Amino acid sequence: MDPGETKEEDIKNNVIAKVEPIGRDEFVAAGTKGMKARHKFTVWENEYKEESEVLFNGKRLSIYRIYGPKDDGKVELYAGERVGNT
Template sequence: MTLLVKKNKTEYLEKEVFAEINPVGRDEFTAAGQKDYKASMMIEVWGFEYEGQTEVMVDGRKMAIYRTYGPKSNGKVELYAGERIGKS
């Protein structure tokens, strides 16, 4: 998985990291919808690797990180990723 941060209008700074990818539950899907996002996945990465990046690339698919949680007691951070829907 690749963490992305926009460098300028066309370029991104990329950081390749190991991650555990999990599905999101119904409650998260609903909460994301209220923020105009379609929740796709919850990604766990090590806290020391996440530096506030705003987007991720998973299997060639670019998504926004719309919410984070952590670091947790195991040192990992949860990144909630999805696609922007509705108004921009």
């Protein structure tokens, strides 16, 4: 779903995710897409509804790459900020 115009309009889906730091290679690859990589989130495939953003620790991050589903039924979501955002 597209994010709302205001925080109150956002539709939030809480999921349990494994959060990992971004490796150097991924950080460089994200930079070629105009993104500053922040985190990799691993979630169950059935919990991911093609959202374009993640709210993590009070910060809104854009999902710029998705990997999966893998054999274990999980999807990796790579999230970051557009270069130039504060």
